[in-house]
Amino acid sequence: MSQSAPVLSVKNLRLTVKRLGLEVVAGVSFAVYPGETVALLGESGAGKSTLFKAILQLLNNSQWDQEGEILFGSTQVNGLSPKELEQVRGPQVRCIFQEPALSLNPSLLIDRQLSEAVLAVEPGLNSTEVEARIDLALTEAGLSPSLVKGKYPAEVSGGQRQRVGIAMSLCAKAALLLADEPSNSLDSVTVTGLVESLLKLKAQGRIQSLLIVTHDLGVLRALGCERVLFMHQGELFEVGNIQEVLSNPRHPKLAEIVGQIKEIRALEKTVQKAKVLEDQEPLVSAKGVSFAYAKKGLWKKPGVPTLKDVEFQLAPGQFVGLVGNSGSGKSTLVKLLTRELEDYGGDLKFHGKSLVEHGLRKNRSFFFRNLQTIFQEPADTFDPSQTLGENLTECFTALGLGSEDILSIFDQLLGRLLLDKRMLAERPRNLSGGQKQRFALARAFGVKPLLLLADEPFNNLDLIAQQRLVELMLERKADPLHPLSCILVSHDIGLVSRICDQVWVVDQGRIVESGTVEEVLDRPKEAATLRLIHAAKALGSFG
């Protein structure tokens, strides 16, 4: 492969923050040859995103010093004028950004935006050809074109918007496709679709090579990466192909990461599935719960119902996985349970009392103390202008804890979560994302809740935080006095099957299937369940 000329070659690239003199990327050299799929691994803060921005020449030159060469084919891109860069960025290199749904302009029609993307690369096309391109790209991204054309981004659902964002990156030819954590915010069915269409595009030769940043090993395995690059503290290492990385990591830091993944898997194996006792009083029970978001307007009229006739019972000490595609109503159910949304129909009880009763002032402290939530992006859940100590203390005080209780919580938990007490005096912006996530865990587990609601907790957590989360969850579950129950919201049925006792499959506002993990996985009855199982298998998340 090395005989042909590389699509992208980076030679001895150094990127320095001018103000701090901090070297983020330190002398990196690598090349991507035609036909290759190259993966870039690394912890957060290793300089991956900065390297990506430098390749696309999106770094602000007044803040960054760039040394070295970035070559696309034979053109050096660093130092080119914006006009000349236009010739490179469209036809030579395209990018799928972290949140494809956010890369759409909210006030332009979707097909207008897609045609802009096509015409930027191939200005000579006439309108029927452009139309054909758009239809093809949308179909490949898993959307029927008639569904989204002629609409504004706000008029389609979140999942559809993500697919439109992906279609925008796929609709024209490119020598190199960059993908920056594309699977991060997508549900597993969409991710498998994305992987399939990427493989197809490469097979048809519409993109030559692919450079992908991700920490999702399932995606890498499914794409069949030939080479893996590993980045650590601004330096780059070649570490062979994906099988080698998993079996025999060469770099000590990489070995540590792979070891952590294996440790989490091993920890998950120790899960003992709890039996449902028939005579136990349920911790949470729902009967005929329905909910519809009110439409805004002069007269408030109920919109399309998001939840219809939901019924379930959750016994203490049970872990339940709530799975379903994005837009199926999982998050709405969680928001009902946390009392973030009110005005639901039906009967929803927690600990023997209805949620309306829990909303009374005298009951609120008990309710919130026993029902803790881990939010989707736990690192963002701290007041930026208060120190972390003040943040946690404010929450604990509101839950009725005295200062001695709070101090003992800090003593017990912070060490276990690999946090230092001195960090309590820091503002959130001075800590890394992983540290903030672990502080969020401390907040959730500090008060010994009876029910933990975790909304996609593994999506954005780094590995240490994931490991501690699983450890704490299992430990609290075994606690005889305060057995922890958990509702784990996820689109990854593989993950749920490893940790949870039961699986509830949500589709279009209903719980269509529920039962123990074995029952649901071995004898799936509904199409929605089958789709999820298929996607999880394709990404290898059962392993």
Place this chain on the structure above:
Amino acid sequence: MALFFYLKPNPVPPLSDRPHRPQLNRKGFFHPLVLLCWVGFLPFVFSLFSPLPGHGFKLGLVILAMTGLGYLVFQVKRNLLWAVLLVLPIYGFTCLGYADPDFYLQAAASSGFERVLGPSSELWLGSDYEGRDILATLVLGGKNAYTVGLYCCLTALALGIPFGLGLTSNSPWIKNPSFWVVQFYEIVPQIFFVLIVLGVYNFWAAESAGERLTESYSLPIAGIAIGLSSLPAIARIIENRILLLKSERFVLALESSNVSRTKVLLYNLLWKNCTAEILIQTTFLFGSALLLESALSFAFEIGFGDLGTGGYQSWGKLLAEARRSILFGENGWIVLPPIVATLLSIMGVNALGQRLAQSSSGSEES
């Protein structure tokens, strides 16, 4: 040697600790100059009790206090230094005006000097057409301008914060009335509103006093009227900021930890996350109040509004009196002192606001 010790710059933290804020050198608090900074507040006390007589003593004290304030800023926030140095003269003017009102009133009232003398060692800025010391009138004008600005800012804050919070309310019974009030002041032109308020006030005051008033207008009333009409500036910035923050995840996290909504709104959102913005906006407001006040007194002096002349000294009034030099075509320099004083103080206040804005946004990024 001791001075060298105090002036030693803070040690540069190693690279790994860079995101941390540079710590204030605590010893700096006890530096003699910094201690003198607190003395800067004493002129206000002197204006009430006056323990020591003598103009020169008070002048020296004010200058020392200004130096101390400059040094404190140099220690705490170095990037504000130039902006603060621009603002310091107006602070000094005010201190002097309050510390020694009799001295300056006498100097400004006595018309014993010859008319339109150039600057000399006795009269630093010369004398005007009435034969008064221009420096003394400048000091009194600065004091009055500062007073109006202070009243304006206090009124705008006291009313702008509740109305701004009202705008973010979900209940239409709170939101709509706040909206009407804020929009009313957005629509009405500022200077007309202030003129009308002052006219009505003077009419009422003359009626109750039973005679035609010779005083031009009341400083606190002018300040409050300007503050009322610039209430939207504060209210809107609070509305924007809080609506933006309300959708942040940490609000949700706090509310699901049983922190009451009122506390989240008033403590976490308003006090912890809006103070910088409000402070910055207030400095700009102060600058615009200075400008409006001098425009107002200029207007009254040239006979606009039929409220009479005399009474308070003001930079606008000085300028209006000096404008005849342009008609006569001689002694044109006499218009310069009030113009330069207004220009410098407004520029200084605006530079201070801009620097505050920069430093607060910069600290959030890093």
